[in-house]
Amino acid sequence: MAKIFKVSGYIVDVNGGSNVDEVIAEVSSGFDGMINQHIHVEESDIGEWDDESPLNYDNCDLADCEKYFKRKVPVETDRKVEIGKTYRHFKGHTVKVIAISQDTEAPGQFYVVYECEDGAIWNRPYGMFVSEVDHVKYPNVQQKYRFELVED
Template structure:
């Protein structure tokens, strides 16, 4: 797995997207075709499930596209989902 400067999400953790939505991490999975890790996560409020490449999940906010956003990271760990 590629080295990231941040702690990799773990199942059960709660992470928040810079736009405000909170998500529970389901797991880190491998893409069978490209062998790239992906994050499987579920909306805390709506229970919708999502998949995103781990590298994108862990990336910085595109401040050219979103100049008013003060967050550095696209997703930030908030707390365990059970809290």
Template structure:
């Protein structure tokens, strides 16, 4: 895994790390990274507390996770490259069909609409969501999408990537025009 260097200390009472210390990343979360502190205790760091150390730039391309799953036909593949241990603002979903033009592309910061938005007024913000991050579950490795509702109570949710990027079940919802469960709101 990659290494980080501490540049800020948000918890002034912790003896697990000091400014200038370097640690190996044990895992990631949408708000930062997990490390093992000086005494062996697990520590979660916020994004503003560290910088990435890249000793070997060639390894950056080798340390990526690729997600693939079939779409409507056997020849179509949906893949996402998610760099490990990168700030959440740089993660994105990039879907391509036969390496041609993007089919379904969603990036961090995009406002997306759920297919059920077709059932509500255009003036409403119901079923609109802000994509906060693409993440990986630290225990299972499952790819997740973290997003926040644009309507009260503005809940933040994490859903499996495959579910988030899947097509609408048009047999279950025959009147829906939207192809994907979540699409960028234009």
């Protein structure tokens, strides 16, 4: 029976002599007859190597690896949520955006963290926060987007 493996991890080049193409070639050559598909490799500079770096130890914290890769929030819109700004929900209440967070168990999944007028803290998937109102479900709503920036 055939199998498929999803591979993810970090490779640290302490001498800085490799590039993305070389890493892909090295990874691909070690598959011993297996077919590899869509190998994705990102590259980031980490500065001068320090033997005391957390990256030098087995099973270092994921955050120590991930901090070198600044993720852009992947959404299918050019609408950008601004931290510290106030937004109006299409039902009328306002919220203040506190942060944009990333799910620790699903890197690449982003959320907008916001505070409501009553002090409650909530988070909502980024894509949903910037989405358009479902005007079929809410035909009387005039606002185009679920949350819209309140101008100062």
